Amino acid sequence: MMSEQRYKLHWITAVIETLKAVKEAIFPLIVLIFANGWRKGGTGLWYVDYLSYIIFGVLIIFLLVSGIIKWIRFEYWFEDDELRIESGLFVKKKRYIPFDRIQSLDYTEGIFHRPFQLVKVKVETAGSSSLKKAEGELTAITKEAANRIEYEMQAAKKRKKEAVNGVNELETKEIMDAMPVEEVIDEVIPSKKIFSMTNKDLLLLATTSGGIGVILSGVAIFLSQFGDILPYEWMFEEISAFIKFGILIVGIVVFLALLFVWLLSVGMTYLSHYGFTVSLEKEDIVITRGLLEKKRVTVPLKRVQSVSVNENPLRQLFGYANVVLHSAGGGVGDSSKINLFPLVKKNRLKEPLQEIFPELNLEEPNYKLTSRGRHFYYRIDFVWMLPVIGALSYFFFPYGLFSLAIIPIIIGMGLWQHRSAAIGLDGQQLTMRYRGIGLHTAYMMKKRIQSMEMRQSYFHKRKGVATIVTNVKSGIGVHHATVQHMEVEEAERLYDWYGGNKKAVDRQADKNVGERLED
Known part of the structure; x- marks a missing residue:
């Protein structure tokens, strides 16, 4: 059974792939942007003075051309109850995914998909790994094309099931092909709504989530990547001058900064879970x-x-x-x-x-x-706790004695764990x-x-x-x-x-x- 038609992705794929590549190369791009600003003086040769900008422009053009090539050279089709994908310019990659191995088709509608009524389709199989990409990914196709893939998958699975049960496979295919796509999908997959989140639940989820930790860790990673080129001396001088305004002003600024990060994490969580x-x-x-x-x-x-x-x-x-x-x-x-x-x-x-x-x-x-194993929940903590308390009490006496407060906290936590x-x-x-x-x-x-x-x-x-x-x-x-x-x-x-x-x-x-x- 040969394929009648090969399908292409929507042209917005070139834009999405380019932006994805820019995102992955964001650190070196930022370095190139700011490299000239931190240089002192010039050589008099414009192509040397603006070398980082030239490299930046060449890199952006290269990423754009790469995105266009990925879009042009990508195509998919249906053949022998398989989803077949071919991509690549110099090295052609071919992937054949049997429909009966597909566990799920996951859809995503991003900000570039919605104006054109498009979706991104990720094909998950039993062999997909959380450490790898999906078995197959169609970056941008119409919803009708996505329904077509769903139809081909359900039809192939039904043909196989009917063949196993002794029904003529050719007759089953003719019946399935004669039915509209929507009718086949509705017949095979009835849907029932089980759970949805209200706006009140979304706000509570957003305000109690750990999104602020993700943002702060991202800032820490950014600083670690640019530790060698950031002007720490200048930053230290500016911060020292700012601290002279007083503890109250510094405290207010730190509070407002943390409040802004928290509100940002609330907004991100709310938007990502909206309509759950x-x-x-x-x-x-x-x-x-x-x-x-x-x-x-x-x-x-x-x-x-x-x-x-x-x-x-x-x-x-x-x-x-x-x-x-x-x-x-x-x-x-x-x-x-x-x-x-x-x-x-x-x-x-x-x-x-x-x-x-x-x-x-x-x-x-x-x-x-029962109480037989209760003390094991906190006794093992004394192995690390007592040396730490002893060191703090000795080197920071008398304030180090406040570390003794760790003991009732650890015992209380252990009793809580045992009771639970x-x-x-x-x-x-x-x-x-x-x-x-x-x-x-x-x-x-x-x-x-x-x-x-x-x-x-x-x-x-x-x-x-x-x-x-x-x-x-x-x-x-x-x-x-x-x-x-x-x-x-x-x-x-x-x-x-x-x-x-x-x-x-x-x-x-x-x-x-x-x-x-x-x-």
Whole structure:
């Protein structure tokens, strides 16, 4: 079955690819812009004095030409139930993606897409990796072209399914080709809205997010990149002169700067999560979000390995939580860790989550830790805490004695972690609740758990306690759920449930044989 037509991307692709290349080369471009401004004097030769500007212009032209070539030389088509992509000028790259291997088609509408009614399509397969690009990416195509890809994929999968069931493949193809694209898609993928965020939820999410940390870390990276060329001496003189205005003025300026960064992070979070909606389309979860850049991410249900409900202390105080999915087989959309509900009231969490995962038991875990392992939650911290307190007290006496306040803080944190830990077993499901600073509740089905470890130190054995660590796939890595310092009998019960303790299983088998013989 040969392709009837080869398709090109929209011309705006050249602009997008150029801007993407400029973004990746932003650091050297900034250096070139400011290099002449920091030079003192001149050589009298214009091409030497303005060398950095000349290099900058040549580089921009090169990036523009590169973007145009990428657009001209890129084409895709459908052949033998595959999406085929060809690109490259001097080195031609060909990629053939079977439709039955495609897990999801993720759509993004950026500020350059919307005026032309375009979308960017990312093709995710089971072999996609969160550390690599998507299996295939179409930078800018019309929505009708995106629907065509969806149609070809659904039609190919249906033909394969019908062929497996013994239906004539040619007859199935003729029926599918005779149906309109919209009818095929609607027939195969019915959609049901499950969850959406209100403006109130969006504002609360934005104001309690950690976006300010991302901005400050970006500034730190920028400064580290230009540490050798920034005029620190001049900056130090200016700051010293500014400090002379007084502590109050400096404090006000620092406060306003931090307020500006915080407001910037609030705005970025609000815009990126605007219109956040979760829908269920047959065997897929579909997440749409964004105002300036609208994204549509598809998460196949069969790739979800665990569901985690996370509560940081601030949000927990107001009764809010965050629900995260860990997905196997590589990155889905932005990451293998998917924010299913970025912010949701804890008492309204059960209904939408149960609708997506009806097999999950979302009740609180019923087994809480006893006092046997309580002191392990804070005792180990004294290993590093006492030397630090001793050094501070000695070298900064008497003010160093204030470091003694660390002791009740550490003990209080340990008691809080011990009180929060819990375990729940319900048939084939394991629920683990544990706390670092935030509270985490992980719901895992036995068939999804990759491995389980029971750890015991020498001191654990003396007190009869152990730590259980469960591992589930998350992208190409592993997500760990850990409950520490529980009673060893409970740890062995969990280990036996998972099938790790062969001796216990053998003992139970021998007991069953003996009971049958007695009968």
